[in-house]
Amino acid sequence: MGGCHRSSSPHAGRSSTPVPVKAVLPESTRGTREMGVAGVVRGIHEALLSARVAGEVREVRVRLGQKVDQGQVLLTLSSRTLGADLSRAAARRDFAASNYDRINRLYQDRSASRAEWESARQERDGAEAAYSAAQARLGWTHVTAPFPGRVVSRVAQVGEEVLPGTPLLTVADDRRLEVVAHIPDALVSGLSRSSIVRFVTHGHEYKGRLVEISSGSDPVTHTVPVKVLLSPIPKAPGKKMPRELRPGGYGKLYIPVPGRAAIRVPDSALIDHEGLRELFVLNAGHAELRYVRVGRSVGGMVEILSGLSPQEKVVLSPPATLVDGARVSEVAQ
Numbered sequence: 001m002g003g004c005h006r007s008s009s010p011h012a013g014r015s016s017t018p019v020p021v022k023a024v025l026p027e028s029t030r031g032t033r034e035m036g037v038a039g040v041v042r043g044i045h046e047a048l049l050s051a052r053v054a055g056e057v058r059e060v061r062v063r064l065g066q067k068v069d070q071g072q073v074l075l076t077l078s079s080r081t082l083g084a085d086l087s088r089a090a091a092r093r094d095f096a097a098s099n100y101d102r103i104n105r106l107y108q109d110r111s112a113s114r115a116e117w118e119s120a121r122q123e124r125d126g127a128e129a130a131y132s133a134a135q136a137r138l139g140w141t142h143v144t145a146p147f148p149g150r151v152v153s154r155v156a157q158v159g160e161e162v163l164p165g166t167p168l169l170t171v172a173d174d175r176r177l178e179v180v181a182h183i184p185d186a187l188v189s190g191l192s193r194s195s196i197v198r199f200v201t202h203g204h205e206y207k208g209r210l211v212e213i214s215s216g217s218d219p220v221t222h223t224v225p226v227k228v229l230l231s232p233i234p235k236a237p238g239k240k241m242p243r244e245l246r247p248g249g250y251g252k253l254y255i256p257v258p259g260r261a262a263i264r265v266p267d268s269a270l271i272d273h274e275g276l277r278e279l280f281v282l283n284a285g286h287a288e289l290r291y292v293r294v295g296r297s298v299g300g301m302v303e304i305l306s307g308l309s310p311q312e313k314v315v316l317s318p319p320a321t322l323v324d325g326a327r328v329s330e331v332a333q
Helices: 080-108 114-139 185-190
Strands: 019-024 027-029 032-043 046-050 055-060 073-078 142-144 149-154 167-172 177-184 196-201 204-213 223-230 250-258 262-266 271-273 276-283 286-298 301-306 314-316 328-330
Touching: 019 276, 032 149, 032 196, 073 167, 080 114, 177 185, 177 204, 177 250, 185 223, 185 250, 196 223
Parallel strands: 019 328
Antiparallel strands: 019 314, 027 262, 032 177, 032 250, 046 167, 055 073, 073 142, 149 167, 177 223, 196 204, 196 250, 204 223, 262 301, 271 276, 276 286, 276 314, 286 301
16 A cells, blocks of 8 residues: 655644544464475376387377377387288188188087097187287287376387387376475475465466375485375366466475464555555554564465564554544544
């Protein structure tokens, strides 16, 4: 609040008409403060998709950040070896099935022994299983999304030769998100699971719940990993998820830590006078102009670091005519 409020004059306290004012006691806050640490947004479910067979990356069908559906083909590999294996398995299956049909007819006519029939049946079943396995291995050349989500990393390049276990890309389920951060291990004792914390990114604030605190500390950085489950973000039909909240996004996680007790007053009680902050305090029926040092402002309340005690009432929205030492009368709000 701005305004011009004069200091006391020799006649200020002698005014016969008190100035009506509204006043409140400062609000005492708990002895906690917040510490901001860098955090990265991740999907609760993330899958690093790796090659299951050797081959060449033939086609990458998705781009980084693209939304995908469960079962959607994301990438294909080419493998002549697997194709040849499937052809051989198919030929063996067809031969074994034909041979079994022939032996089975002879067995029905009592022209083949039980042992010959069992051998032909086992060969047919084994050839069918080998064909199914070869078919499944060939299917591994089509890398699909394990769940609905978004592509958050892409390593594979078209034409690249890969081996089993080579990372190709990562898919994250962006319907529920978490924030991963590292906090100084000295502050862990003051934290508890289920604590509500704030996550701020690109000027937007989101609430979250602390769900995991690692039991080990990094011996180099002396920090402990924590995970915060973000509250569900309401999304209107046809609207996209905020870009800053997509997996891979960064922001600042504010963790409550023990701190000193503080008092706060409504922003309307403060006067901005040439860069200094001041307010009026009720003192024995008079208005006393007081310079104060302020801290952070949250939700219309400003922290007072010095210049005011918790038992002193402050004037709300002081009129421009109010001066230091003037007689005042407190009125109901």
